[in-house]
Amino acid sequence: MKFETLAIHKGNLITDKNRPVVQPITLSTTFEHGNEGGMLYTRAGNPNRIALEEVIAALEKGEDAAAFSSGNAAGTAVYQALEPGSHIIAPDDMYHGLHNSMVQLFTGIHEVSFVDMSDLEAVKSAIRPNTRLFWVETPSNPLLKITDIRAISVLAKNQGAILACDNTFATPVFQNPLLLGADVVMHSSTKYFGGHSDILGGALVTKEKNDFWTKIRTVQRVGGAVPSPTDCYWLARSIRTLAYRMKGHAEHALILAEFLLNHPKVEQVFYPGLKSHKNHEIAASQMSGFGGIVSFMVKGGAEEADRVVSRLHFFMNATSLGGVESLIERRAAVEGPDTLTPPNLLRVSVGLEHTDDLLEDLNQALG
Template identity: 35%
Template sequence: MSKIDLNDVMFETMVIHAGQEPDKGTGALSTPIFQTSTFCFETVEEGAAKFSKEIPGYVYSRGGNPTNRALELKCAALEGGEDCVATASGMGAIGAVLLGLVKTGDHIVCGDTIYGGTSVVMRTNMPDLGIDVTFVDTTKPEEVEKAINEKTKVIYFETVTNPTLKLADIEEIAKIAKKHGVKLVVDNTFSPPPILSPLKLGADFVIHSVTKYINGHGDVIGGVIIGPKDDIAVIRGNYVTKICGTPPSPFNSYLVMRGMKTLPIRVREHCKNAMEMAEYLEKSEYVKTVYYPGLKSHPQHELAKKMLNGMYTGMIAFELKDDVKGLSAFEAGKKFLNNLKIASIAVSLGDPDTLIEHPASMTHASVPPESRLEVGITDGLIRLSVGLENVKDLIKDFEQSFAKL
């Protein structure tokens, strides 16, 4: 057992030490990569007892692996949850948590602005399974409550929406969920701790694509589900390890844990750079609108100040003006992205590298055009994941690209 009382240390200390301690067999400081599919037993009786869970232990890496378990414990501590199950991707986490909470005939209330992959699950996969989904504007808690009916089992939304950076008042919606006996599931990928901890505000489950900020180095795909111990056990046993079969590889878990040790430092720098970029873009003669919760112009700036712990995420969305040098916002946007030198055109986020993309043709291309427009994902919208480069260099890069319009 760790000598450290994780409840008695600050966030930076906790995220380094949670879930990890020197290996008992070798004394190795870093958690070893248990790159094995199966585990041996001393006796048949021991094997039977581990299969039946009469005694703790590992039998097969799809059902559990020491490296993966260390990541799960670290992520549970990160979000202040009872337990966690890791998955091979963020979508693996979304699919498993939904399958674990709803069945044919049930109903989900879902935020109207979500990642494109999640949109396919909600608009296609869930209805195919006989599960109804109602999309609502989660910036309005009253609309969430109005959508709940006797078959509703889950309210689902993103804490900071992808790509329009709208916020939901988690505390208010959590009260509504509890009033109606509904589980609240939030995707916290855009605003990981130390920015925001949804469980402390009343959410039942938190999911992350750890591909993004939590790993933070652009070299891993993975996901996690954090929530009540008993519910996580069911989701792990029936859905992650069975119908989905999506545990992460031990090597990927090792990389995520390595990345997590610098999470507080990285997140603060991402947010600092993003604030400067948002202020720069808001003053640009080429930019029509900037969507960033840290700006006073953001319609939910006061809620952002209350919820986001003084850090407003490393993500920005913005639209160029129409008729920029005779170009439409869409055509100007394409030309602008193509002429950038430091920022890379890519669809992920949370990397040290600055990444920029066009949601309507990339991350949200699977969302019906009319649905995109309803929530503000126009053909001219650009999504920017601000990296860890020197922000002066990023601004210089944007300046040279704007000059070429």
């Protein structure tokens, strides 16, 4: 089955004898012993979660998937599955929630080196004898740096380490890290999988069911940070339109990026679909589309960037991304005093509104 067909049919597990077209929500927290599905308790397994995990695994070309209650819970499960004392190489530009998880929850348990993952020599220099995880986020948040997944996978294999890739920005519509050499793929399903800014969730997908994956499944089952049946239902429902929504997001993002690139009030634009992007060729070699996130720096500093945001009508000043509506925020203000994000950088989650309206709005706000 092609992507669009998988997205519609793989996550629709029909077990009801009445054969409804859409899988119902199974709210029961416990199941009768000896049932055909082998289910015991909803923390360990639920029909809606099984359906969601099956469709995510299929779309990412993986052997299995594990759904979590948030993207942070999914990412943290990878760190929990590592042996204590492991060294992690992670991006210097990455989602601050997972960055905080590494430095706040695992200090004294693991060691972390934050490096520019788009610089292969910098990554090589960071490798230690106890390096056990290469964490990649490409495109990165919020500077949209591109990491060469194939090249990092070679380093990981030579080290006997795991390569995990946060694929939230690209989604499996545009990028399949497992086919490029990654061992595990992570998603904040809150974002494009959900697509409507109303569901919290996360997911991990594995290339193969090995010992490390067994540990992740143990973290999921014993830790219990699993999504509710209702959340799984709505995520599976939203995934059915993922391919078409992502095509719209990417098309609109490129239009906005090209507009901003030529605007006199804009200092710099970050979007891997632009040929001017530092790693455009690498992005084009591993992505079939460039996603719906555009970041740009406003001339005049943080105060001017805030003024631009305050004048917008169709871009809501809000955190998160991936919904049908356009969002914008001055990212450094959200990430806190330790951020490396430029203070005048605005990150835009480009929505599915008509681009004429979005361009007119940006133009009047920039002034």
